[in-house]
Amino acid sequence: xxxxxxxxxxxxxxxxxxxxxRQKLLNQKGxxxxxxxxxxxxxxxxxxxxxxxxxxxxxxxxxxxxxxxxHGLNKNLGFSAxxxxxxxxxxxxxxKLFADAGLIxxxxxxxxxxxxxxxxxxxxxxxxxxxxxxxxxxxxCEERDVKGLYKLARAGKIKGFTGIDDxxxxxxxxxxxxxxxxxxxxxxxxxxxxxxxYLGEKGFxxxx
Amino acid sequence: xxxxxxxxxxxxxxxxxxxxxRQKLLNQKGxxxxxxxxxxxxxxxxxxxxxxxxxxxxxxxxxxxxxxxxHGLNKNLGFSAxxxxxxxxxxxxxxKLFADAGLIxxxxxxxxxxxxxxxxxxxxxxxxxxxxxxxxxxxxCEERDVKGLYKLARAGKIKGFTGIDDxxxxxxxxxxxxxxxxxxxxxxxxxxxxxxxYLGEKGFxxxx
Numbered sequence: 489x490x491x492x493x494x495x496x497x498x499x500x501x502x503x504x505x506x507x508x509x510r511q512k513l514l515n516q517k518g519x520x521x522x523x524x525x526x527x528x529x530x531x532x533x534x535x536x537x538x539x540x541x542x543x544x545x546x547x548x549x550x551x552x553x554x555x556x557x558x559h560g561l562n563k564n565l566g567f568s569a570x571x572x573x574x575x576x577x578x579x580x581x582x583x584k585l586f587a588d589a590g591l592i593x594x595x596x597x598x599x600x601x602x603x604x605x606x607x608x609x610x611x612x613x614x615x616x617x618x619x620x621x622x623x624x625x626x627x628x629c630e631e632r633d634v635k636g637l638y639k640l641a642r643a644g645k646i647k648g649f650t651g652i653d654d655x656x657x658x659x660x661x662x663x664x665x666x667x668x669x670x671x672x673x674x675x676x677x678x679x680x681x682x683x684x685x686y687l688g689e690k691g692f693x694x695x696x
Numbered sequence: 697x698x699x700x701x702x703x704x705x706x707x708x709x710x711x712x713x714x715x716x717x718r719q720k721l722l723n724q725k726g727x728x729x730x731x732x733x734x735x736x737x738x739x740x741x742x743x744x745x746x747x748x749x750x751x752x753x754x755x756x757x758x759x760x761x762x763x764x765x766x767h768g769l770n771k772n773l774g775f776s777a778x779x780x781x782x783x784x785x786x787x788x789x790x791x792k793l794f795a796d797a798g799l800i801x802x803x804x805x806x807x808x809x810x811x812x813x814x815x816x817x818x819x820x821x822x823x824x825x826x827x828x829x830x831x832x833x834x835x836x837c838e839e840r841d842v843k844g845l846y847k848l849a850r851a852g853k854i855k856g857f858t859g860i861d862d863x864x865x866x867x868x869x870x871x872x873x874x875x876x877x878x879x880x881x882x883x884x885x886x887x888x889x890x891x892x893x894y895l896g897e898k899g900f901x902x903x904x
Contacts, residue, residue: 503744503759505751513756536711543713548721548756550797551711560819561789564782574772581769582790589758589799611768 510590516547517692518587520580520612521683523596524605524659525622526651527637528629530673534622534666534683535596537676541684542592547693550586552579554597567648573604580608587616592692600650602657615690619662620683624673626651718798724755725900726795728788728820729891731804732813732867733830734859735845736837738881742830742874742891743804745884749892750800755901758794760787762805775856781812788816795824800900808858810865823898827870828891832881834859 511517521538523531535551542549554575558565562578565571576599586593599605609617629651630638641649648654659665664686666679674682687693719725729746731739743759750757762783766773770786773779784807794801807813817825837859838846849857856862867873872894874887882890895901 503747505744505747505757509751510756510758513751513754536713539711539713543717543721546721548718548798549713550718550793552793560792561786578769578786582793584768585758585760585790586794586797589794589797590756591797 507588507590511695514548514590515695516590516592517616517695518590518592519616519618519687519692520583520587520593520595520608521618521620521687522583522599522605522608523594523620523622524599524662525624526626526629526656527598527649528632528634529622529624530666530676530679531596531598531622533676534620534679535594537680538594538683541677541680542687542693545684545693547592548590549592549594552583552586552593552595552597554579554595554599557582573601576601576604576608580611583608584611587612592687598650598656600654600656602659605659616692618664618683618686618690619659620664620666621659621662623658623665623667625668628668628673715796715798719903722756722798723903724798724800725824725903726798726800727824727826727895727900728791728795728801728803728816729826729828729895730791730807730813730816731802731828731830732807732870733832734834734837734864735806735857736840736842737830737832738874738884738887739804739806739830741884742828742887743802745888746802746891749885749888750895750901753892753901755800756798757800757802760791760794760801760803760805762787762803762807765790781809784809784812784816788819791816792819795820800895806858806864808862808864810867813867824900826872826891826894826898827867828872828874829867829870831866831873831875833876836876836881 523534525531539549539551562575565575579595583593583595633639640646641652650656664683731742733739740761747757747759770783773783787803791801791803841847848854849860858864872891
């Protein structure tokens with residue numbers, strides 16, 4: 489029995505079927521691929537492309553998209569510093585559950601602050617949090633402006649927009665960095681291939 | 697672009713790999729088995745036993761245990777009426793994600809209020825929320841008192857304890873009801889078998 493956070497009298501229940509059993513069943517190992525970067529840097533595109541690549545190899549993955557989760561689990565959160573932190577914490581906790589369930593969980597969120605990402609890393613077993621930094625220049629993201637949000641932020645109609653009037657803290661020790669080469673962005677397929685290769689090398693794509 | 701809850705400027709991203717693809721890969725259909733009942737009614741026991749039964753059939757399931765989640769996703773929640781509702785809402789939202797990922801998600805929570813359970817039912821596609829009512833008499837649960845909580849509640853050391861000084865609202869239209877017969881509780885294996893049979897009949901254990 490324990491006291492945790494705001495809860496008391498909480499027990500921990502162990503189940504007979506554990507994560508090893510699920511990994512064997514799926515012939516893969518659960519993990520969280522955490523994609524971070526500016527709005528418009530291609531996070532969702534990579535998440536989809538990676539999901540497709542893994543599916544083509546018979547692997548089970550699931551995308552946790554920051555925007556989509558704000559329609560459900562995180563719909564009672566806004567964009568204050570506190571709410572952003574809670575938003576990321578919940579995604580981290582859900583990612584942890586998916587990894588424990590044996591899935592390759594692909595989380596796609598701006599997640600601008602290092603401490604919030606590191607807190608999520610700390611939830612996962614060593615090596616199973618794979619931080620992917622979409623290192624695209626602000627100018628490129630702003631020029632794309634797929635959602636028209638940079639325009640609104642520049643016009644002052646959105647406050648606290650990452651990259652404009654709120655900072656993005658780049659990872660110091662991410663597992664994978666994706667960036668332009670000779671002024672050209674890598675294709676979604678190339679980016680997904682790079683992440684999938686990493687997962688393969690680290691043994692996540694089969695159970696041994 | 698939409699305004700949802702406390703969020704604005706939120707888009708919805710569709711991915712190329714969808715829930716049908718994952719169901720085919722797993723040869724099963726995602727759903728939420730929601731186990732409700734008093735403390736000590738055997739929810740966690742059934743959840744484990746059902747997980748074992750499904751695993752033995754090569755099916756992927758994952759248990760969301762109310763107590764366990766209070767160590768993680770829900771650790772910033774207490775037991776006020778508001779926090780209980782939010783606790784259940786979050787588990788419902790996570791269950792929805794797991795079902796969408798193709799898993800048979802087994803949620804095990806007292807979830808005493810009908811409106812909270814019905815809200816979770818409303819999140820899932822028709823037919824894929826399977827409410828299992830552990831209809832065990834309070835006296836039986838209290839006599840078991842595995843966690844010693846009834847004793848504390850009777851002594852007034854826990855306030856708002858379901859069944860003692862807080863109500864349990866039994867389901868009106870649950871899919872499965874498990875209860876004693878001739879004064880004997882069904883065994884965990886029998887109970888798991890009954891739920892697994894239901895899932896089989898409803899087509900959740902294969903993809904067609």
